[in-house]
Amino acid sequence: MVCFRLSPVPGSGLVLLCLVLGAVSSYALELNVTDSEKAICLYAKWQMNFTIHYETTSKTYKTVTISDFSTATYNGSICGDDQNNPKVVMQFGSGFSWTVNFMKEESTYTYSIDDISFSYNISDNTTFPDAKDKGILTVRESVGIRIPLNNIFRCDSLLTLEENDVVQHYWDVHVQAFVQNGTVSTKEFLCEKDRTVTTVVPFVPTTAPSPTATPAPREKPEVGSYSVNNSNGTCLLATMGLQLNFTHNKVVSVININPNTTDFTGSCQPQTALLRLNGSNIKYLDFVFAVKNENRFYLKEVNVSMYLVNGSAFSIANNNLSYWDAPLGSSYMCNKEQTVSVSGAFQINTFELRVQPFNVMEGKYSTAEECSADSDLNFLIPVAVGVALGFLIIVVFISYMIGRRKSRTGYQSV
16 A cells, blocks of 8 residues: 655645645655555655756757656555565656665665666657657666665755766655564664765866865856857857856855867757857756747756766756846847856856847847946946046136136236
8 A cells, every 4th residue: 555645844734635746846755655554664755856858859959857746646666575675656747657676685684775767758748849759768777875774764965866868856855665563763874965074075177166165266257159050150149257156065166167178059949049068077058048028038047967076967957047138139248247046056157248049140249238237337437427527627617716816816916
């Protein structure tokens, strides 16, 4: 028998299954697998999402994030017996499934989270519009985390698995297989990330950051020029200095993008445009632009995947942004430093920014719409010049009056 419910993070009340499961990232999935006597034999509570990068029929690339598990069922989840090991099996969406297998090792009095597999239906046009491939695709990751028997495994930190353009994120994990006497243990076995008190900087930038909570001040990044071409010529232009700020394992890191060692590509469609950057430590950094109201463009989406020194990946995706808004047929410009907040763990600082993702004519920027910070500066300059000229006129006038008065005094003396 399988029982499941939605459980919110601490500080909120219980949410019934009829509400949206997984649509709000603060809610955790919770599962109790029971035996024939209705005693708990496997317990799990966790949060997760999946980020999938795929190719479209037009040879462009898109990224989707799956975090809605409102249709979740758990058919096939079992306690395990002499013939089968325990496992959690979850079905959701249209042809999506997720499985975690456990193994018991009597000789070491431990059990292990053996492997995790995730299958997704790339034929689902709602989730993967215009996908080139079709059918059910599966990624399987060996985990091999060993846990003492009668201990519950806990990991509050973010765990990331990446395989074949699929990034799996897990956090707030609590799981115990082989539950004894129907009672979940109070003894916790912490994951390595939660046990780590101090963490080395997980990224190797050009200039290594200080391994403290606050990184040392960084130099202004070099400004690079990027472009995307199609059959009609240049269709996207971008000029900017990029500084990436991210937090991993409670360590803040800042790196500057070096345009001299960065490759770029992309694609242009009538309603969307993509600029993709990649380098030795960056698998991809995507800027996705979109048209709104048929007369303006804006930055709608940013996706990033960076390699860490431990071999894992730091990946973030957000397709609900609203930055760099300007009319179609023009460019957007902001010379002053500007911050694009992709998530709480990842921000991009831009310098001397200018972009035009649509309607590029003859490979040149069109008239720019300036950001408010630049507009304020441009407004203050003539005001300051006007004040200075006014002050100069007053000084000249006072000097003239004083000189004229002295001249009259001299004539009276004669």
